[in-house]
Amino acid sequence: MADLNVEKQRIAMAVEFDGSAFHGWQKQDNAASVQAELQAALAAIEGDSVVTVAAGRTDSGVHAEAILVHGDVSAARWQRSHLAYLHGLNSKLPDTVRVIGVKAVKPDFHARFDCRERAYRYQIWNRNTLSAIHRWRHWWMPRELDVQVMQEAASYCLGTHDFSSLRASGCQAAHATRTINRLEIRKTGDAIEIEVAADAFLYHMVRNLVGNLVEVGVGKQSPDGFRELLAMCDRSKGAATAPAHGLYFIDAVYDGFSSRELIGRS
Incomplete structure (x- = not known):
């Protein structure tokens, strides 16, 4: 014992x-x-x-x-x-x-x-053929995505808002108000990365965000339409949830250090 x-x-x-x-x-x-x-x-x-x-x-x-x-x-x-x-x-x-x-x-x-801030990255493989290497590391999206209009739509998420439109039905949080500090979309070759940092996240919030941004990227939704969706505070009006395997927890920030800063330290 x-x-x-x-x-x-x-x-x-x-x-x-x-x-x-x-x-x-x-x-x-x-x-x-x-x-x-x-x-x-x-x-x-x-x-x-x-x-x-x-x-x-x-x-x-x-x-x-x-x-x-x-x-x-x-x-x-x-x-x-x-x-x-x-x-x-x-x-x-x-x-x-x-x-x-x-x-x-x-x-x-x-x-x-x-924890004062959490950050996630979502990875999309934007090519008309599936990758043998990145299959379980990215969400394969064969239709071409317009990153510029996706970033325009993403800008409406910055700051403090009620994110009920991105909140899954099983969420147990007391309220849906969160503060997004950073939301960046980058494309390198066939890979698109969506990186988001906030004080906290709702259940499936990042995956629901990505699902809606992809709708904007393929032209099914406009940036202004996405802004209106956020204002509705109604999850049923939004796009499908992006699959889990493209999502990565990348950082947690505290007073004096972050989880990424600990990498390699002992």
């Missing part, structure tokens, strides 16, 4: 994972999850259960490049060698999950509640 008097150290971990291998972040009874794998690896090192908390939940199939997770571990074991702890943890994880950065934080630090 583990010594209940062992002094604990709360650590923040930047975690990368391939979402195609999991039914999302959150631990589930009958499905593979990232949280279950990470907690099993921590338990193997600690000799006791470790509860982890992430900056946000991800759906089945969604990937992460640097989601921030906290957990409490043995202070003595952690202080012995941060790098050894990091490598030991990764040795217990499947190839589809990696802790890519870690640091000590205060005992009351909370990965979810202390």
